[in-house]
Amino acid sequence: MTLTEARTIDTVSEFYKSMNARESRGKDEQERLYLRILMITDYITGMTCNHAKKLYRELFE
Incomplete structure (x- = not known):
């Protein structure tokens, strides 16, 4: 598993x-x-747009 x-x-x-x-x-x-892919997909689809953007910044910036 990658970082x-x-x-x-x-x-x-x-x-x-x-x-x-x-x-x-x-x-x-x-x-x-x-x-695991389904788990992540389910988690993402339950996010609001703002939460998804915040999480993206935390993971990739």
């Missing part, structure tokens, strides 16, 4: 992380990667 990926995962709420951990049990690496 950016790790920082992104760190910003995700515990709710999404626990849901992802539960869903990932017993899955192979490819399936776990897919579930």
Whole structure:
């Protein structure tokens, strides 16, 4: 996992992380990667525009 990926995962709420951990049990690496992508997508779609811009600045500037 890259630094950016790790920082992104760190910003995700515990709710999404626990849901992802539960869903990932017993899955192979490819399936776990897919579930992580879904987790991040779900998290992003729940953001307001202002929150998304703020998070982008924190991660990339």
